[in-house]
Amino acid sequence: MILPPYKILPSQIADAGKGLFVAAAVARGSVIIAPDNIHTVWPEQKLRGYAADSIEVESSVRWFENYFSLTPEWSDECYVNHSFTPNGLWHLGFIFAQEDLAAGTELTIDYRCVIGSGERLPFTDAASGREIVGLPWRDNLRLSAQQLLELLAPTT
Numbered sequence: 135m136i137l138p139p140y141k142i143l144p145s146q147i148a149d150a151g152k153g154l155f156v157a158a159a160v161a162r163g164s165v166i167i168a169p170d171n172i173h174t175v176w177p178e179q180k181l182r183g184y185a186a187d188s189i190e191v192e193s194s195v196r197w198f199e200n201y202f203s204l205t206p207e208w209s210d211e212c213y214v215n216h217s218f219t220p221n222g223l224w225h226l227g228f229i230f231a232q233e234d235l236a237a238g239t240e241l242t243i244d245y246r247c248v249i250g251s252g253e254r255l256p257f258t259d260a261a262s263g264r265e266i267v268g269l270p271w272r273d274n275l276r277l278s279a280q281q282l283l284e285l286l287a288p289t290t
Contacts, residue, residue, distance in 0.1 A: 135170040136210060146240050147215050148260045153240040154213040160235040163285040167211055169227035172197075174204040178250050186256070195248040197227060199271050202250075216266060217242035218259050223285065224248055225278040230285055247274050 138156050145153030160166060176190075178200040184190040193212070194202040205211075214222065214229065220242040222229045229243060245255060249268035258265055269277065 136167050137165055140210070140241075142210055142213050145213075145215055147217070147242075149257070150215045150260065152213050153215050154210060155238055155240050156235050158237050160231045160239075162231050162234045164231045165228055166222060166231055166241060167214070167229040169203075171209075172203045172205075172227070175201050176204060177201055195227075196250060196268070196271075196274070198275075200250070203227070214241050214243055216245040216255075216259065218244060218262060218264065220244050223278060223281050225282050226275075230282065232281070232285065247278060 136154070138160050139158050141155045141157050142152050143155050145151055147153065156166070175197055176194070178196075181191060181194055181202050181204075189206045190204055193206045194204045197203045221232050221235060221239065222241045222243045223232045224243045224247045229241070235241075245266050246269045249255065249266070251268050251270045251274075253268040255266040268274075
C-alpha cells in the first residue's frame with residue numbers, strides 16, 4: 135500500500151518507462167510503502183523454474199532470505215524504479231523516505247535489495263551504466279538495517 139498521495143507518470147530515468155511520484159511532501163524516515171495483500175511467498179528455487187519474462191518472475195521481489203513475494207496483479211508499487219543513489223530505502227517490504235521528498239519527486243530504490251543473491255538484471259543503471267546484481271541476503275539485511283537506524287536516529 136502506498137501511503138502518501140502519488141501519481142504514476144513517465145519516469146525521469148532514461149528508458150525506465152513509468153515512475154511513481156509522490157504528490158505531497160514526505161518527511162525523511164517516513165514509511166512511503168508498506169506491504170499489504172501479500173498472498174503468495176515462494177522459495178527462490180520454485181520461482182526460478184519459470185521463464186525470466188514470466189509474470190511470476192516479473193512480479194516478484196525478495197521478501198527475506200531466499201523467499202520472494204509475488205504480486206501478479208501489478209499494483210502501482212511496481213513503478214518504483216532503480217537507482218544506486220535512491221531516495222527510498224527498501225527494508226523487509228517497507229520503503230522509507232531516505233531524505234525529505236518534495237511533492238513531484240520520483241521514488242527510487244536500490245534494486246539490488248529486491249532481487250536474488252547474485253541475480254543480474256537485463257538492464258543497467260541508467261545514471262552510471264553499472265550492472266545491477268542482487269546482494270547476498272546477509273549483506274542486504276545488514277545494509278538496509280544500518281540505513282534504517284541512521285534514518286531513525288535522533289537528530290541533535
